[in-house]
Amino acid sequence: MMHRARRRGDKPPLPIAALAFVCALFLLLPLVALVLRAPWGRLVEEFARPEIRAALLLSLRVSLAATFLSLLLGVPLAWLLARWDFPGRSFVRGVALLPLVLPPVVGGVALLLVLGRRGLVGGLLEDLFGIRLFGTTAGVVVAETFVALPFLILTVEAALRSLDIRYEDAAATLGASAWTVFRRITLPAVLPALGAGAVLAWARALGEFGATITFAGNLPGRTQTIPLAVYVELQRGLDGAIALSLVLVVISLTVIVAMRDRLVSSP
Amino acid sequence: MSLQAALRLTLGRLELDAFIEARAGETVALVGRNGAGKTTLLLALAGLVALERGRVLLDGEVLDDTSTGLHVPTEQRRVGLLFQDNLLFQHMSIVENVAFGLRTGSRSKREARTLAQRWLERMDLAAYADERPSSLSGGQAQRVGLARALAADPMLLLLDEPLAAIDAMARAPLRRSLIAHLGRFEGSRIVVTHDPVEAVLLGDRMMVLEDGRVIQSGTAEELRRRPGSPYVAELFGLNLWRGTSRGGFVTLESGMELVVPEAPAGAVLVSVSPRAVALHGAQPEGSPRNTWQGVVASVEPDHDVVRVRLEGVVPVTALVTAAAASELGLVEGARAWAAIKATEIVAYPA
The missing domain is CATH 3.40.50.300 (P-loop containing nucleotide triphosphate hydrolases)
Incomplete structure (x- = not known):
């Protein structure tokens, strides 16, 4: 593919340049506003408040747990989708990607119907194992995993597909069982994609709002993650909400900078 | 085994x-x-x-x-x-690559490594043991x-x-x-x-x-x-034609008749080395009776000789010296006569 920038001296047509400028401003200004309007002087105090500290810590713990769960469940499904031709494969792939386009709040409602106290599986979980998901921290992990999984599956499946399967053939002729091949050949080869997928999934889990509030509720210290706390803080005044938002912005920017080569292939 | x-x-x-x-x-x-x-x-x-x-x-x-x-x-x-x-395997060192098949057996990691190292020595590659394959x-x-x-x-x-x-x-x-x-x-x-x-x-x-x-x-x-197919003939750079043999003559699929004294009767394959094909500017007279005219389709230098492809009733490849090629004016599109001595033709059942 040829990729060429125009010469520096040339000027783009005016209407295009104008609209592009508006677009860039539209994306940039909200961030600038957040930074300008941030209560810099009282930032330390804001973060010291127990409800905000609790939200930060909870978000960190829960999003990492959701990322781990996504890896544990998502990698095998990605592998199956990439390597095995089973009936209904495209249906399963569609289902795996559904949370990507589904409004998170709908996802939350759907999770309630399955894993809620009176849900299909939720009742069983509670009766047999005493596990309650609705209104608990575990419930937040489930909600975040639900929305984060597609990012992981998509990234890892694409990497598995682009892998030359003959490397696995070569390993098999050297006496490696299917499990050894997966562990020593396939997994190391897709490690970069695995990392990228995990970071994307983590960022998505961290920002999750709709499914969490619907399925797990909004209980400070138990289910109130940063996005939920931002929402609650907004009712009180702007400072707390801005402080928490800044945290999410910094994390998002870090992710984008760290992954810029994987997200967009810039020249 | x-x-x-x-x-x-x-x-x-x-x-x-x-x-x-x-x-x-x-x-x-x-x-x-x-x-x-x-x-x-x-x-x-x-x-x-x-x-x-x-x-x-x-x-x-x-x-x-x-x-x-x-x-x-x-x-x-x-x-x-x-x-x-x-x-x-790009994510493993060279010695790990060689040890891979040894480790899938019941050998320990160290034993596999020692054996792999020995294999590398045998291949004169011991110095590269810890490098990546890309080097x-x-x-x-x-x-x-x-x-x-x-x-x-x-x-x-x-x-x-x-x-x-x-x-x-x-x-x-x-x-x-x-x-x-x-x-x-x-x-x-x-x-x-x-x-x-x-x-x-x-x-x-x-x-x-x-x-x-x-x-x-x-x-x-x-x-x-005795090449059995055009591909095998091509592999060895030989001419090969299919035909029917009767009474010292082989009739090729194109209708052309070749004199082949020692051909078995029936369907045959006829093979001729390109070195045995002589090219002439005009119709040759004298002993070789197997002659026909064609148009030069390609001229390719092949080490110290020139490989000439002649298209005509019977397409044929000939190897001639560079001197002969220029003397005869063998360029693409030129006309030339091919001649093959009957004794140079090998015919065998198809």
């Missing part, structure tokens, strides 16, 4: 239906055009492609038998496979690939165009190295190639695959003397 395999399978447009046999210590050179099924045949022997019908027997052990449903998975076959592009030249990488395959102690070694991806300068040394190491290997080997020189140097016997079928097999000399 001999191999007997009857393989039948369909893969895309390829219908493979072949029987292949190799004695212990024998190297079979498998030749054929692209898409003839050479690589698929190797993959089937390795158990990487499923058979529709067939039976694979290696050293008396049944690896595949579709009549009983028996299928030994690849990792339990002890069949080594060397790919054209070596396929070294090797094509020839070195292919030798590591061979060491990796041999270290796993296979009973059958399959080599898929081992020299094809190597640049011309490195090819001869790698070929010598391959011959030396294959010589020490006790099992059977099958080498896929499309280079007749390689087939002759590496193989004890040649097998020609066309459209998934074995159309000829024998020593290189046997194939060169």
Whole structure:
């Protein structure tokens, strides 16, 4: 593919340049506003408040747990989708990607119907194992995993597909069982994609709002993650909400900078 | 450690239906055009492609038998496979690559490493043990690939165009190295190639695959003397025509009649070395009766001679000296007469 920038001296047509400028401003200004309007002087105090500290810590713990769960469940499904031709494969792939386009709040409602106290599986979980998901921290992990999984599956499946399967053939002729091949050949080869997928999934889990509030509720210290706390803080005044938002912005920017080569292939 | 395999399978447009046999210590050179099924045949022997019908027997052990449903998975076959592009594992060091097949056995990590190191020494690559495969030249990488395959102690070694991806300068040394190491290997080997020189140097016997079928097999000399198909003739650079023989004459498919005193009666193949084809500017007189006119289609220098392709009633290739070519004005589009002495023509049953 040829990729060429125009010469520096040339000027783009005016209407295009104008609209592009508006677009860039539209994306940039909200961030600038957040930074300008941030209560810099009282930032330390804001973060010291127990409800905000609790939200930060909870978000960190829960999003990492959701990322781990996504890896544990998502990698095998990605592998199956990439390597095995089973009936209904495209249906399963569609289902795996559904949370990507589904409004998170709908996802939350759907999770309630399955894993809620009176849900299909939720009742069983509670009766047999005493596990309650609705209104608990575990419930937040489930909600975040639900929305984060597609990012992981998509990234890892694409990497598995682009892998030359003959490397696995070569390993098999050297006496490696299917499990050894997966562990020593396939997994190391897709490690970069695995990392990228995990970071994307983590960022998505961290920002999750709709499914969490619907399925797990909004209980400070138990289910109130940063996005939920931002929402609650907004009712009180702007400072707390801005402080928490800044945290999410910094994390998002870090992710984008760290992954810029994987997200967009810039020249 | 001999191999007997009857393989039948369909893969895309390829219908493979072949029987292949190799004695212990024998190297079979498998030749054929692209898409003839050479690589698929190797993959089937390795158990990487499923058979529709067939039976694979290696050293008396049944690896595949579709009549009983028996299928030994690849990792339990002890069949080594060397790919054209070596396929070294890029995330492992070179010694780890060679040790890979040793570790899948019951050997400890240290023992596998020691043995792998010894293999690298044998290949004169010990200095590269801890480097990544990307730091090797094509020839070195292919030798590591061979060491990796041999270290796993296979009973059958399959080599898929081992020299094809190597640049011309490195090819001869790698070929010598391959011959030396294959010589020490006790099992059977099958080498896929499309280079007749390689087939002759590496193989004890040649097998020609066309459209998934074995159309000829024998020593290189046997194939060169009596090529059984246009592909084999092309491989050795020979002219080959199909015809019907009767009473000292062979009538070619084009209707042209050749004088061939010693041709067996019936359907025959007629083969002529391009060196035995003389070219003339005008119709030759005298003894050679097999002459016809044609138009020069191509003129290609081939080492110290010139290979001239003449299109006409019977298309023919001739090798002439550069001096003769310029004297006769042999350029594309020029007219010339081809003449072949009857004694230079080899005819045999088709």
